[in-house]
Amino acid sequence: MAPSAIDEAPQLAGRNPPKPPPKLWSVSDPPFEGFRPIDKEGWSRSNSETAIVIDNGSSAVRAGWSFDSKPRLSVLPNMARYRDRKLNRTFTFVGSDVYADGTARGQSKPVYEPGSNIVNNWDVMEGVLDYCFVKMGVDGRSGRIDRPIVMTEPVANLGYSRKTMSEILFECYGAPSVAYGIDSLFSYSYNGGRNGLVMDSSYTSTHVIPVVDSKPLLSQTTRLNWGRFQSAQYLLKLLRLKYPTFPGKISDNQAEDLVREHCYVSQDYENDLSSYLDWTGLEDRDHTIQFPYTEQIVIQKTEEELAAAAEKRKESGRRLQAQAAKMRLEKLKKKEEELEWCIQLQAQLEEITTKKEKARVLESNDFDDENQLNKRVKELEAAIKKARNKDLGDVEEEQVEVPTFPLLEVPDDQLDEEGIKQKRQQRLMKSNYDARQRAKIEKEKEKARQAEEQRLDDQRRETDPQGWIEERRIARQAIIQKMKDRERLKAELGNRKSLANQMRMKSIANLASDAPTKKRRRGGGDDDTFGADDADWGVYRTIATGEGSDDEEEEDLSKNLKEIESQLLQHDPNFTEESTREAQTDWTKSILHSFLHGPYPYDAESQKETNQIHLNVERIRVPEVVFQPTIAGLDQAGIVEIASNILTERLADSPHRDNVLKDIFLTGGNTMFQGFEERLRSELRAVLPAEQAINVRKAGDCVLDAWRGAAQWAGRKESKQHFITRQEFLEKGAEYIKEHDQGNAAY
Structure with a gap:
């Protein structure tokens, strides 16, 4: 059930008429924040012991001072640099500033490889750090940064990435000391965790980390390659399949906003998925997203212009009428001349x-x-008389002259060869005339029979209305069943393993196995009598369509069904327009229409509706991948299966297992879906022992608590020993790292 529909009263089942126009959601513009002034207040408050804390995330780089309650900067990890030849200057844009200029947007490059938390563009990384230090007011006149730096990194960060980062911080910026830590562990420490299972689902990945006595068991940590970035890309793929001809372009940032604003975690995915497109309540579950569009301009003409156009059309009509009258007059004159010539020829023949x-x-x-x-x-x-009457407006009913056949009464011996020939023609004409008369009489009898049947049917309806309605309902159901059987037969004929197709192939095989006798051009002896009986030709119908009867083939089921339904609509108060088969099979009420356009009518000519997308099933399908990665083609276990494996197998003999179960901690932006915490609790409850106590909690701020935890850790005196000093960097190399409770292990 959609979040907006949880507290509403249940509606009656059935296909309800469309609701008022849907609520429209818009898409966000590129996240340009404008000019950011330099903040010198933090630098003035800091000293040589105050650390600069940087949460180096793959969705945003957040920076601030260790005494701050929240980061002072949040920068997108991308940069654009290009040279303007007209101005002869090189411009550099960092973070959201790349969206301020069209050229910069095209030249934008990310710090991280798309979908990964591994830095692959160190020039951009250096540009982002420059931006952070400048905007934080760091005084770089000495050529170095005289403040310690605490930087977050992912679980099991690559040695090469940490080595390169240390080289940049120590050699490029001259940092006095540097410390590294895992973002999710900083968040767990900030929220008072000591023994628990940390589930960090962030921008590019999801990690499950068991923590015992504030120490992470990194050897038991498991990674799932799915996060907010993959969710947005998955939604884009689903929308491209759903709307292959969508005229607009959905950017990555817009897709991430759609995932964040419209998706939620279903508490019973399979059940909700099967009923998500039901007509009842679909207007609450379906979200309509309106993309920008340009409406076609329709030029409205003034009343004078419309009147002039109408007069022009009338004048054209009058000209055409005059031309037509002139042509009719010319044809009439030609016919009169031809008639006069024929009369003269008759007079000539008489002489x-x-x-x-x-x-x-x-x-x-x-x-x-x-x-x-x-x-x-x-x-x-006759033609001249008809044309003259038409011009005068007097249309007389054409009198059909009864044909006569005088030669049929004359014996053949009294006729010459030409007369006999004409007699044969008259005999054929009389046969055709008699046949038409008999058909006319039969048609009149059929009309009389139908009128009598209609009279009896009306009498039956008046005397027993309920019985008459029941008969019509039974007849309607029988016709519908015939139509379904015919559709089923057509479908079965397309399947070569179906019984209907097997019978068809059997008939073909029987025909092919017959041994025809040798035929001769002249004379008898041909024993092949196929076709002598009309029933023989039915085999071709059997081969073509299966075992259907001729009567069913020739019967116009649709016409009969409409007649019966019109009678029921007129006389049965319980039979409405919604009860007709046409309404029940209407495509606008189908699941496909609900999936594409929700419970609303769709106008393909409307630019507004053409630039709309409808999010319905995708709202629960995208977040479900964390629990069931296989639905997105990911060959990995879901977080519930990973957590169950850690708790029931890897920590089965640990004395801290019960304490870990009592604190299952959620952090990271991808855990902020509505219902995530409740779904995880119910799923774990189903796979763990019933007597086992489980507690699932979420970070106070799933996004910023990692930075706050790093700032809190940097402000402790005991944390100073875990910093790598510049002297240690020079002596032991860039690969050197000091282990602590919030960081990675050396390997």
């Missing part, structure tokens, strides 16, 4: 006495016989 001469005259005028000439005269007279 001719011999048939041979008549045939010659008709042939010279493209007529086969005199009947064809008479027919053409009738057609022209």
Whole structure:
């Protein structure tokens, strides 16, 4: 359940109509903070014993003095440097300042390799340290920094990285002494921890560190390669798959903000995932993110312009009408001239006495016989009359003349060869006419039968409305079942292992196994009688579609279903538009639509909606990777499995095991998801003995407590012995490190 919907009353199940327009979340701009003045107050308060504390994180570098309650600087670990040829100057931008200039943003380089906490660009690292020291007001006129430095580092930091960092601090900045420590252990110490299991999920990784008597058991520490950076990249991949044609670009910073602001840890992931896209309550679980867009400008015309355009269209219409009338007049004139010519030809034929001469005259005028000439005269007279009536606006119903067939009554011996030929034509025409008349009579009978059925059906509905409605519901369900069976059959035919496809292949095999007899071009002897019976042709239908019947194939199920549903909508008060199959199979109510666009309608032409993304399932799927890394393709154990292994196997014989279980400590920015602490407690409770006491707590400030713990440690007098002095660096080399309770071990 979404956090915003926990306290709401449960709604009735079902597909509810869309709610009012959704609440829109915007995306953040690049984190440019503007000019930062130099802070000289801390330098004036400090002395040679005051340490500069730097939390060298992969998401931010935080720096301050050991007497501060919080860091004075928080700098993004990146830098841009380029030379402006017009001004002949080199510009350097550090941290969020790289977003102040378009060229600088393109030249930006990170300190760390993306997704890692290992420094791979020491020039950028040196630029970030320069920025920190300058903004903290460090007086560098002597060419060195006369203050001790405490710097955090990851668990099991590479020797080369620590060596290079020591060389920069001692040789480049002239630091008098340097100490290193693990950020999560500083946070645990600041929150009063002594025996416990530290779970640090930060920007690039997650570590589980058992601590006994304030000493970390680094040999039992386990690392999971997942943090806030990987979560943001995973969300980006999911969104690219979900919206492959999304017109905007989602930056890494925006993706991290989306993870931080909209994601939360589900307490029952499998159950919530199966019901997350349910229509009820989806408007609370679905978050709509609006990206910037440019609305298409629609030019609105004035009333005068619209009136002028309408008048122009009317004028064009009048011109077209005039042209059409002119063309009709020309056609009418041609038909009248042709009619006059045909009448003159008829008069000429009446004066001719011999048939041979008549045939010659008709042939010279493209007529086969005199009947064809008479027919053409009738057609022209009817066409001219119809055209004149249309021009006058008087449309008469066309009278269908009953055809006559006079030659059918005349014996063949009284007709010549031409007459016999015409008699055959009239016999064929009479057969066609009689067939049309019989079809017309059958059609009228069918209409009468349907009218009688409708009358009886109306009478039945009036006398027994409940029984009539029940019959319609049963008929509707039967049609729906037929449609489902047909869809299932089509799906099975696509699977070569299905029973329907096997029967189809069996029919093909049976046809192929028949041994046809030898056929001859002429004469008999052909025993192949396939096709003599109409049932033989059904095998092709069986091969093509399976064992479906012809009646089901020809039946228009959709039309019948709509007719029944229209009757139910009219007479059944319990049957609504939402009950129809069309509404139930509407794509806008489907899971896919809910996944892509939430419970709201989508307009593909709207630039506003095209530039929106909907976060629903992703809100619980992204944070779940820490508990189930396999869903993101990571071949590692989740934090619950790691913690269970440490507590039940590696520390099984330790006398401090019970104390460790009583203090499971969460720190790091990736543990700030809502529900993280509760989910971890319930998961550990399920895998540990029931009688075992478990206590899960979170750092007071999961992000800043690491720096505060380092500052607190640096202010203690007993911590001075764990600093590496400049003399020790020169004598023992850059690889030299002093071990202490908050740092890595030498190896």
